[in-house]
Amino acid sequence: MPMTQRQALATLAQHRGDHVVVTTMSAVGLWPELSDSPLDFAYMPSAMGHAPGLGLGLALAHPGRGVIIVNGDGGMLMNLGSLATLAAHPANVYLIIVDNGLYEVTGGQRTAGSGRVDFAAVARAAGIGRVHAFDTLEAWHTGAAAALSGPGPVVIWLKVEGRLGQKTPKPPRAMAEQIQRLREALAR
């Protein structure tokens, strides 16, 4: 059965463990309905396409802590080079590419690569050794635990249904409060 983004993130919430979760763009609106951990970081307002870099920096700062980055396909296309950067700097980063083929936060316009880009192949070609692709909820539910454990970097490509007419989401907290919560949680 095809996944909605909400279903995909609900499965992630069940398996995130004590990893940091960095959400960006449309995931920012859905994730607070599923999780309210100080290890959640809604990267909004963001520099679009730069969530993988932010997550890599966090993972390098805290090598004992995994960092899950929930990126969109639009953001990924803006910064494909970040896959090569992740491959060059081994860290426990789990980069999830939620692929709906759309720029959902601006209402649902198609991306340049909509339906054509094989993100798993791109990740492998960039040097990422652990790459997973899931296009059904059942497969993601079965494979999530293994994909989100073990050494990074890991790329997880999730094909989800697009939503039209969405509004740009807002983070659940102000940035300063998010940063303080995250730093306190990382210091424990």
Place this chain on the structure above:
Amino acid sequence: MFDGPSVVAALKDCGVTHIVWLPDSELGTWEAALTGPNGLPLIRVCREGEAITVAAGLMLGGRKPVVVIQCTGLFEAGDALRNVVHDLKLPLFLIVGVRSWYTHQEGKSGDSCPVFTEPILQAWRLPYTLLDRRHSSADLAHSYRQAQAEHRAAAVLIAE
């Protein structure tokens, strides 16, 4: 002079933990010092905006990175800079090589890089210090320490 060993020693003395870089031909000469036995962890990225957000992640995690890029990359990295400095309000520190600065001063260059570097930083409201041949790594370290003491972002421009 800004030779690699003196720059690396000065930054280490300041407590810098990582260098995130995409260097130009002048800053790139620091590579041997950075990767040598007395170096610093070096993170190589693919675009300059990426350097800024990797540094942001390191800062969120309590580390003290410095970003090393050329001015051309600064132009590319505007949105990342805006976001990290003004939305996340992190004390980002940049070392930026200004291509053709000396020849521009002499009126012998058609390179537009020196024309736009300082106005761009002013537009992004990022305090900066220009360092040329009269300065040393001690001046670089002073700029870093001053910015850190004031918990603010800053850039040092290296004249090339």
